[in-house]
Amino acid sequence: MKKNMKAKVAAIVGVLLVCFYGIFGIPKGVTGQALLNSLTDHIHLGLDLQGGAHLILQVVVKDAVNAETDNTVARLQQDLATNHFQGTPIKLDPNNPQVVEITGVDPSKAGDLRNVLSDKYGAEYDITGPGANKTMTLTMKPTQVTDLENRTVEQSIETIRDRVDKLGVSEPKVEPYGLGQYQILVELPGVSDEDRVKDTISSTSQLSVHEVAGDSAGYASEQEALTSLGGTIPPDEELLRGNAQGDTSNDRYFLLKRLSIVGGKDFRDASAIGVNDRGTQGVNFVLTNSGGDRFYDYTSSHVGSYMAIVLGDTVKNVAVIKGAIRDQGQIEGSFTKEQIDALSFTLRTGALPATINYIEERSVGASLGADSIREGVTAAVAGMLAVMIFMLIYYRGAGINADVALFLNLVILLGFMGYSNSVLTLPGIAGVILTIGMGVDSNVLIFERIREELRAGKGAAQAIDLGFAHAWITIVDTHVTTIVSAAILFLFGTGPVKGFATTLTFGLLANLFTAVFVSRVIFDSHVDPKAVGQKVSI
Structure with missing residues (x-):
């Protein structure tokens, strides 16, 4: 075995062991059921696979503004009585709750009243008047209204998340919904009693x-x-x-x-x-x-x-x-x-x-989720087997190299998901299948460059060196541009889209490792750089 080969093989084995631990942890047995339980404990299924409730909520932020100005009216009444001012604080328009008026203000004490109101309410309200009608107006500042509305949504999210946690739901998702103003996305995997959840949340x-x-x-x-x-x-x-x-x-x-x-x-x-x-x-x-x-x-x-x-x-x-x-x-x-x-x-x-x-409101039944898992896994396995068979037929011995890299790619991808607590969704399975295709694409680029060098009369070892060197830039370019696209999907997409972006990104990172490093180690382990006239099956 050539120099540094043992270290490279040890590195590959170490990565695989770490990834297997991320996928299975330490199983409580070696039976199929024990391994399946360990797998499901580490690879979490999304709502579309596990079943559950999907809700989008609208927070009526005007209620919070109404409550705030109701308190202001009560406080104003106490302050007027305490400081011996005339006037009655009222809210005239429920649809315009940020405005409070004090009617019947004594013009001779208007300046003193303004000073008191400015000290206590000036940070939150713009104060005008009194005019000829002896009315002083307090209008909540736009920045204060916006801040109150945003705090209302944040507090609603915290309260809903606390309530959902007390329901015992595993892996719930409660977050702002980016496609609507003052909206909240709630996803509860494994929940079947949707009415109870709605009663609890609202x-x-x-x-x-x-x-x-x-x-x-x-x-x-x-x-x-x-x-x-x-x-x-x-x-x-x-x-x-x-x-x-x-x-x-x-x-x-x-x-x-x-x-x-x-x-x-x-x-x-x-x-x-x-x-x-x-x-x-x-x-x-x-x-x-x-x-x-x-x-x-x-x-x-x-x-x-x-x-x-x-x-x-x-x-x-x-x-x-x-x-x-x-x-x-x-x-x-x-x-x-x-x-x-x-x-x-x-x-x-x-x-x-x-x-x-x-x-x-949308719910996914457990049976539908089970069907999605079965069909998604079937599609992934069938696609992977078809690709592996094609690589064996077209690239002969080198096809084994590509198939091993594809299998390791899947193991590393799942290991990433296990460590990051990512949720596997149906679009995520599509991302896995797409990753398989991109992994094959990388191997095809490398193998075709090696073939070109062999046709040009290069020896096996030199052809492999040049093939990997020339294909490297192209592989990095395609992977980086795709990862950037996946990052944009993750930042601006909703749950299922994020699931696709997550598995695609993890798969591309794994592919860089397997297609370039693992595949190269396999070639180097079978090709002697000092041998003359050595053939490579490709």
């Missing part, structure tokens, strides 16, 4: 605690509540329906402060409560440190007052504050087990910041 129920502003027993009707208020609900208050004992059979109307004491992100954990002696069940909740501190400050200074626990837009419980409460509470009522599970799950994962609409 649940927007949010628990919050509010101060009771009116009668703690509530009002029998909405009209009765309005009559007690003189026909108008104050801007910092809201009228919600529910029941003080959580019994939905006898709903009443409660007047509450619009701004919650705690809610949303203030909840850290929740767990279901079993049925008690009153036949009701509920949820224990735990607040975050900051939420608990705020809750403690409020309850310690409002002993004897009433507070309402609100879920979504419904009052679930009204209770008197008997003492300071820091970070734990409880909600009880006439809930079903499914409602309790959904509520505790939502509190643990956090509420979505905006409404989610489904604009595309």
Whole structure:
């Protein structure tokens, strides 16, 4: 064996061992089933092969802007009262939620009011007025609106991903969908209960605690509540329906402060409560440190007052504050087990910041995925066998060289995928088949150059040297340009397209190694550079 040949062979064997470990890891046995289990643990199947749910969601970002300006209205009302200014903050147009107006401003104190508003709201709002109509306008800055909308999408992705993780789905994909504005792509391999997934993902129920502003027993009707208020609900208050004992059979109307004491992100954990002696069940909740501190400050200074626990837009419980409460509470009522599970799950994962609409729903059955795997693998094997047989017939002994390189190419490609946790999709299998074709193309270039040198009268060893040297530039050029195209597909394509680009890129990198290095080592191991008149089967 010529100089350095042992080192080259050892390098090839080392690469193969590393790739086999990436494909199979350490199998728990040598049976066919044990190897198959190890293979599926390392080579992950995509949605189109494994089956599952494919969803494209639209985030209604206007909801987040509405919620933000609702809080601003409540804060403005408190600031006006604290600083003894006249004026009533209102939102006029629900379709233009970034605008808040303060009506009835005293012109003599307009300058002082502007200074207060600029200090507290100037970073987020453009402040104009008051004009002759004594109205001051706060308009959320465009950059602030854009930032809020983007943060809403990011928070929605984080919340959905957290909820999906708690469902126990393996290899889920939750990411921005590049083909639409404020859209999210959700792919859940192996999921069959699509309705349960949709209910889990889109649940927007949010628990919050509010101060009771009116009668703690509530009002029998909405009209009765309005009559007690003189026909108008104050801007910092809201009228919600529910029941003080959580019994939905006898709903009443409660007047509450619009701004919650705690809610949303203030909840850290929740767990279901079993049925008690009153036949009701509920949820224990735990607040975050900051939420608990705020809750403690409020309850310690409002002993004897009433507070309402609100879920979504419904009052679930009204209770008197008997003492300071820091970070734990409880909600009880006439809930079903499914409602309790959904509520505790939502509190643990956090509420979505905006409404989610489904604009595309698609599911792939496990049987269809199995058919795709079988047909895709059959196509790949048939294509590879056809190519290998052609190479043996056309290039004779050198065809064995090409066939070995093709087989190693496939092993290295799968090893790449195992180490990178890439997902194999049906288009990915197409990428594997295309890689086989490109691998053959590289060998054809090399072999034809060797033939040309042999026809020119060169010896076997010299012809092989010149054949590889002349074909190298062409091979690198074709592979690099194709890898650049695959990179563009990966950056701008969706899931299946990315799967194709991934396997194509890995296959091309493997092909550079097998077609040039491995194939050359095989030739060199059979050709003696010092022999005169030696023949090569090609």
